[in-house]
Amino acid sequence: MGGRPSCALSERQQQRLSGRVDALLGDFLPRYRAQLAASKLPRVREHRGPLSQLRGRPPRWQPVFCVLRGDGRLEWFGRQEDFERGARPLGSAVLTGYRLLTSQPDYLRLLDALGPGCPEGRAGEDPDALLEVPVRCPLFLEHPFRRHLCFSAPTREAQRAWRLALQGGIRLRGTVLQRSQAPAARAFLDAVRLHRQQQGHFGDDDVTLGSDAEVLAAVLMRELLPALRARTPPSLPGAGRARAWAWTELLGAVHAAVLARVSARLRAFQPEKDELLAALERTIRADLDHTLQLRARAAGRLRAGVQGLLESCLRREVDAQLPRVTRTLLRTVEAATAAVRALLARGVERLCGRLRQDPSGARLRREVHAFGEMPWDPELMQACYREAERAKGPLGQLVAPFGFLGTQSLVFGAQDLAQQLLADAVATFLQLADQALTTGLACDQAARQLEKVGGRVLKKFESDSGSGRRAFVRGWALSVFLPFVLRRLEASRGQELPEIEGDVLAVGGQALTTQGIYEDVIREVLLARIDRDEETEPQRERGACPTQPGPGAQVQPPCALPPSGTFRS
Numbered sequence: 001m002g003g004r005p006s007c008a009l010s011e012r013q014q015q016r017l018s019g020r021v022d023a024l025l026g027d028f029l030p031r032y033r034a035q036l037a038a039s040k041l042p043r044v045r046e047h048r049g050p051l052s053q054l055r056g057r058p059p060r061w062q063p064v065f066c067v068l069r070g071d072g073r074l075e076w077f078g079r080q081e082d083f084e085r086g087a088r089p090l091g092s093a094v095l096t097g098y099r100l101l102t103s104q105p106d107y108l109r110l111l112d113a114l115g116p117g118c119p120e121g122r123a124g125e126d127p128d129a130l131l132e133v134p135v136r137c138p139l140f141l142e143h144p145f146r147r148h149l150c151f152s153a154p155t156r157e158a159q160r161a162w163r164l165a166l167q168g169g170i171r172l173r174g175t176v177l178q179r180s181q182a183p184a185a186r187a188f189l190d191a192v193r194l195h196r197q198q199q200g201h202f203g204d205d206d207v208t209l210g211s212d213a214e215v216l217a218a219v220l221m222r223e224l225l226p227a228l229r230a231r232t233p234p235s236l237p238g239a240g241r242a243r244a245w246a247w248t249e250l251l252g253a254v255h256a257a258v259l260a261r262v263s264a265r266l267r268a269f270q271p272e273k274d275e276l277l278a279a280l281e282r283t284i285r286a287d288l289d290h291t292l293q294l295r296a297r298a299a300g301r302l303r304a305g306v307q308g309l310l311e312s313c314l315r316r317e318v319d320a321q322l323p324r325v326t327r328t329l330l331r332t333v334e335a336a337t338a339a340v341r342a343l344l345a346r347g348v349e350r351l352c353g354r355l356r357q358d359p360s361g362a363r364l365r366r367e368v369h370a371f372g373e374m375p376w377d378p379e380l381m382q383a384c385y386r387e388a389e390r391a392k393g394p395l396g397q398l399v400a401p402f403g404f405l406g407t408q409s410l411v412f413g414a415q416d417l418a419q420q421l422l423a424d425a426v427a428t429f430l431q432l433a434d435q436a437l438t439t440g441l442a443c444d445q446a447a448r449q450l451e452k453v454g455g456r457v458l459k460k461f462e463s464d465s466g467s468g469r470r471a472f473v474r475g476w477a478l479s480v481f482l483p484f485v486l487r488r489l490e491a492s493r494g495q496e497l498p499e500i501e502g503d504v505l506a507v508g509g510q511a512l513t514t515q516g517i518y519e520d521v522i523r524e525v526l527l528a529r530i531d532r533d534e535e536t537e538p539q540r541e542r543g544a545c546p547t548q549p550g551p552g553a554q555v556q557p558p559c560a561l562p563p564s565g566t567f568r569s
Contacts, residue, residue: 009253021261024220028195044172045376046070047165049158054150072169093149096173096210100166101140110142114244145221147252164378171412174209179416188212202487203403204479213266217259295517303521310525313488318481323533325480328395329473335387336418337465343380344425347371348454352447372430375423388414402484410476417468424464429457477530485522
């Protein structure tokens with residue numbers, strides 16, 4: 001199962017997919033334009049090593065040399081020498097949307113559930129012999145729309161290292177839009193949400209993982225999937241798991257064609273996007289106060305019109321569950337940030353201890369470099385990431401009644417926050433330490449200076465993590481409840497929103513729309529309830545972040561790699 005298309009699509013199929021992509025973009029781009037008018041990529045540590053891959057025609061297990069790039073792209077070569085001399089890889093795949101399985105029985109059960117057109121009870125018959133051969137250290141990368149990637153590591157230790165690295169790459173690729181603070185990224189996500197609401201999908205889910213082109217490709221693939229299943233070619237080979245494998249190859253070919261078309265259309269849209277953003281600066285910014293006054297007046301009229309229905313919906317269906325959801329969100333992110341604080345405290349303690357034990361310049365440089373690499377070390381960060389992952393099941397059950405299916409995105413968000421908080425704290429520590437240490441200080445004096453710096457950084461961490469936790473809870477609680485409330489109000493109103501006065505639209509252009517102001521009204525009411533619930537949360541529920549790490553947060557010396565990017569200090 002390589003990364004290159006093995007199921008060629010006919011010219012007619014290509015034209016049909018192009019037509020569907022054009023139809024999707026024709027509906028989506030006007031919304032994107034409106035959201036643009038209204039409105040730092042991290043890295044993974046490069047990982048490389050020998051694996052076995054199931055590939056070829058007929059497929060068989062073959063040795064490969066795999067490289068996970070810092071941008072979350074996986075490449076594989078025939079030999080290590082091919083990689084070192086700069087040869088082209090045999091295949092590559094960006095990790096957006098993949099799910100990693102390290103259990104062969106779990107993967108075979110997944111194939112059992114996939115096979116389209118297989119009569120009930122035949123899923124386990126006539127399986128591909130290679131898939132049945134026991135694999136000691138498997139690494140199966142499964143994707144809902146792309147061909148699967150099947151690897152095997154030589155040892156358990158190598159499998160664990162690859163598992164941590166691949167999980168980091170999957171998260172990196174998936175949260176590129178969520179991590180961005182650019183207005184264009186916010187506008188894009190809002191436009192996707194509005195497009196899906198028009199299609200009847202009000203609940204948030206994981207469809208927004210990935211880049212803009214990958215998100216739109218996933219949206220269209222979900223729309224195409226029922227028709228693809230109904231028209232599954234009878235020529236798909238095999239039965240049961242072998243047929244399921246062939247199905248993933250077919251899906252991969254369709255997805256590749258859709259993604260290429262979407263990417264081309266978005267590239268063509270880029271000049272118009274730049275012009276829209278520039279026009280926003282010229283029109284809105286020049287008379288911002290007047291525009292905001294007009295918007296506030298329009299919001300007041302809309303609020304008066306929906307207040308009764310909104311309050312009824314909130315009291316009947318939201319208020320009883322809101323405290324449980326916000327409390328669970330808070331505990332999730334608190335557990336992750338507490339693990340980060342413990343890791344940071346242990347790192348400072350270790351650095352000061354090494355300075356007292358061995359003040360040699362070379363050793364100190366190595367220790368400082370290792371300290372700076374903590375946020376990017378998947379082994380060290382695993383304890384922090386695991387705290388967020390533990391909440392996935394309980395959170396999923398709690399928010400599913402509201403139509404929220406984005407728990408993986410939520411977990412990724414908590415993990416991203418943990419990594420960013422540590423990266424900020426480490427950068428601040430190194431900057432302050434550089435200012436505090438001078439060549440004339442003795443080792444004990446230098447260690448005491450570092451301890452003082454560490455104390456200042458930990459205090460700043462408490463402040464930063466408090467702000468980060470609050471923003472996390474508010475943002476994800478809105479993601480859970482806002483689409484649900486909008487859907488309920490849509491069903492209750494049974495009519496279109498009245499258009500707001502023309503002078504608002506004339507001044508604001510596309511930046512002000514009735515729908516946008518209406519959603520802002522609902523958002524403000526929900527945020528007030530979320531904040532009120534947070535304020536009434538008993539102080540004992542919050543607790544203080546522990547200064548000592550748990551059993552899984554012990555600091556190990558990381559491999560040294562140069563940090564990339566600049567972080568807030």
